[in-house]
Amino acid sequence: MSAKDLSVLVGVIMIVIMLIIPLPPGMIDFLIIINISLALIIILVAMNTEEALQFSIFPTLLLLITLFRLGLNVSTTRLILGNEGDAGNVIETFGQFVVGGNALVGFVVFVILVVIQFIVITKGAERVSEVGARFTLDAMPGxxxxxxxxxxxxxxSDQEAKERRTKIENEADFYGSMDGASKFVKGDAIAGIVIVLINIIFGLVIGMMQQGLDLxxxxxxxxxxxxxxxxxxQIPALLVSTATGIVVTRSASNGNLGHDVTEQLFAYPKMLYVAGATIALLGFIxxxxxxxxxxxxxxxxVGAFLLERSDQQKVEEEIETEEEPKESEEEMTSPENVVNLLQVDPIEFEFGYGLIPLADANQGGDLLDRVVMIRRQIAIEMGMIVPVIRIRDNIQLQPNEYAIKVKGNEIARGELLLDHYMAMSPGIEDESITGIETLEPAFGQPALWIGEDMKERAELSxxxxxxxxxVVSTHLTEVVKRHAHELLGRQETKKLVDHLNESYPTLVxxxxxxxLSTGDIQKVLANxxxxxxSIRNLPVIxxxxxxxxxxTKDTDILTEYVRQSLSRQLTHQYAPDGGPLYVLTVSASVEKTVSDAVQHTEHGAFLGIDPNEGQKIIENTMAEVERMQxxxxxxxxxxxxxxxxxxxxLLERYMPHIPVLSYNELEPTVEVQSIGVVNGS
Structure with a gap:
């Protein structure tokens, strides 16, 4: 434990000692000066913080300082009433020197301090804390x-987003704590009044009855x-109360209180001339x-003149900076700035100017919110974290066109009519439904763009x-799923492994x-x-x-083992209701042809099938697939x-969306029905 931590613990122990054990006057004097010093430090720190969270310990510190001050009050009361009037040098000095030895004047000054603290500062700080806490909580969702x-x-970036979310949570906690902590200040002011009245009343009783003094x-x-x-x-209490008000009333700024006051109060030097002339006029009339x-x-x-001259110098410096473009030109042509242009976004969504209302929240666009839901949906369904999707307009596109790029290459394009709806036939055409013919972009199905007047009739049909x-959300979702293996790189894989390591360190x-290296794991997950x-079930994988x-280090073979371990997941994926599962089986002759064509090398195995035989297998498979559909x-x-x-x-190039399963990838309980056989001839 460090010396700083130990000093705080010792301070709390001293508070307990003050409440129980009588302390000598010299020790009380020392603690009183410590109390004044702490109050002065607190208000100076509060003035120099740029935002409230920089003094996040303040609510807890406020409680400790209040408790320390009340402990001092107990000790000083014990000295005043029980030590024949010897309360120490500091208290006597404040009673004699500060108020001139006049008890009535001192009492009036004390009452004024209490009124200022209790009614003005404490009451205001308490109200600002309540409002600040409520407004902060209300603003959190936005x-x-x-x-x-x-x-x-x-x-x-993701890290910046995490930091900003943490800051919002800390702000809510801070203002909630300040709302409660401000009650301590209020209670401290009330306790000060009660203690003074007790000391005066019982001091008269003890002085007259026990010490034989006259009234x-x-x-x-x-x-x-x-x-x-x-x-x-009350003087330290007033300083701490003022610090409370300063902390809870601080608005967003780029400087401390002193900087903000001088920067904003003296922002208009001519107003100082007006104020000075008014004061001078008062002296004459x-x-x-x-x-x-x-x-x-x-x-x-004089202050107005100096401020004007300072502002003029700033303007001249800005003009000189604008007249020297050479440095900026050198910066633009520096290698560092050229390197920044090499950044390629993982996913980009570009749209023509006619589709700007989709992304503009001021025009009712909710594309950004839909993108958030897409990332969450894919995280749940596929188990991967989709990189940030860059959304921007592109004047090179047609007004109603949009394009989706993966790693800088366009892989999908579509067209939208914002004032229409896309209607897709259930299979039975209704001739009364008319519109602009098009293709549904995600799956390529025939569709119509219909107007508002045709919408209800189409739904009834x-x-x-x-x-x-x-439409665009569905298209974007399917594109991301289709190219998920391209978006999962080593860096993304490392994040998934680190996340798994938090719960399963031994497994990792x-x-x-x-x-296996990170690259090997990435290849298996990409496969x-x-x-x-889905790779969401990482522990099983x-x-x-x-x-x-x-x-083996062959990632293709490892993928097959992983798929077999995910048999329950695959069975549920293709037979969610428990079956029956309708399939096309591969004949034994085709399997033997493929097996014999597999060639093994030091770099792994690959299929070296005769082109004619491979073409026959593909054609027969396509015919069976069409019949099954x-x-x-x-x-x-x-x-x-x-x-x-x-x-x-073999089939991937021609039928990329047709799943190929093995017997070991299905649960024994699922019912499998073969409605076709793939032959090689």
Whole structure:
């Protein structure tokens, strides 16, 4: 434990000692001076903080300082009433020197301090704390949405978004704490009044009944000491109350209180001339001494002149900076600035100027909110963190066009009509439904752009009617899913591994960095995503990698082992209701042809099938898939585990969306019905 931490603990222990054990006058004098010093430090720190969170410990500190001051009050009361009037040098000095030995004057000064603290400063600070806490809590949802919008627009990074969210939470906690802590200040002021009254009343009783003093002597002795104690206590309390008001009333700024006051109060030097002239005029038309008014007016005039000259120098420096463009030109041509242009965004969504209302919240656009939901949806469904989607307008596109890019390359394009709805037929055309023919961009199905007047009729006819924002959201979601394996790089994989390491450190340790590197894990996860297999269940995936990573470094083979370990997930994915699962099986002759064509090298295995035989397999598969689709079933190809990945590689170019499963990837409980066989001839 450091010396700073130990000093705080010792301070709390001293407070307890003050409440229980009588302390000598010399020790009380020392603690009183400490109390005044702490109060002075607190108000100076409060004045020099630029924002409230820089003094986040203030609510707790306020409680400790209040408790310390009350402990001092108990100790000083014990001295005043129980030590025959010897309350220490500091209290006596405040009673004699500060108020001139006049108890009545001292009592009046004390009452004024209490009124200022209790009615003006404490009451105001308490009200500002309550309002600040309520407004901060009310503003939290809007601030969170603003952060999400900036994150999705690419204006801030994930780390910056996390820091801003943490700051919002800390602000809410701080103002909530200040709302409660301000009650301590209020209670302290009330306690000060009660303690003074107790000291005066019981001081008279003790002086007259126990010490045999007459009323005048008892009143002079005990009242002066009580007023001195009250002033010693209330001056630090007033400073702390003022610091409370300063902290809770600070608005957003780039400087401390002193900087803000001088920067804003003296922002208009000409107003100082006006104020100085007014003060000087008072010296001539009123009985106020001209010497006083002239001195103040002169100070204001000189200050205005100096401020004007300072502002003029700033303007000249800015002009000189503008007249020297060489340095800025050198900066523009420096290698560092050129390097910044090489940044390529993982995902970009560009749109023509006619689609700006989609992204403009002021025009009712909710594209940014939809992008947030897309990222959450894919995180739940696919188990990957989608990078920030950069959204920008592009004047090179047609007004109603949009384009989606992955790593700088355009991979999808579409067109929207903002004042229309997209209607997709249920299979039975209704000739009364008319509109502009188009293709649904996500799945390429025929569709119509219809007007508002046709919307209700289309819905009654069984058409699926979708508004333009939903069309583009669906398209963007499908594009991200389709290219998820490209978006998952080593850096993203490292984040997933680090997240898993928080809950399963032993499991992660058994997989990486030995026997598998981050790159090996990334290739396995990318293989899964390429076939639309969710990687959300990372513990199961890593269990398989830990079991088989020692046996082989071939990431394709490791992927097959992982898929088999995810059999329950795959079964639920393709047979969510428990079956039956309708499939196309691969004949034994085709499996033997593929198996014999597999060639093994030191860099892994690959399929070297004869082109003619491969073409026949592809054509037969496409024919069976088409026949299966006509029966209303989703095509799924089922084969043995030994050839699954090779058949998938053979068919991928022609039928990328057709899933290929092996028998080991299905749960034994699922009912499988084969409605076709893939032959090689």
């Amino acid at each position: 601030k969170q949405m603003s952060i999400d919008a900036d994150l999705n627009a690419g204006m801030i 005048q002597e008892a009143a002079s002795t005990y009242t002066l000491l009580t007023v001195g104690d009250g002033l010693v206590s 009123t009985p106020i001494q001209a010497l006083v008014t002239t001195a103040v007016a002169s100070i204001l005039g 069984g058409y699926t009617v979708v508004d333009p924002p939903s 340790e058994d997989v990486t960095p030995t026997p 899964l995503l390429k076939e639309k297999v 890593f269990e398989a990698l830990a079991d088989y990573g020692q046996m 006509q029966t209303g079933h989703m095509p799924i190809i089922l084969c043995s585990p030994a050839v699954r990945m090779y058949i998938r590689n």
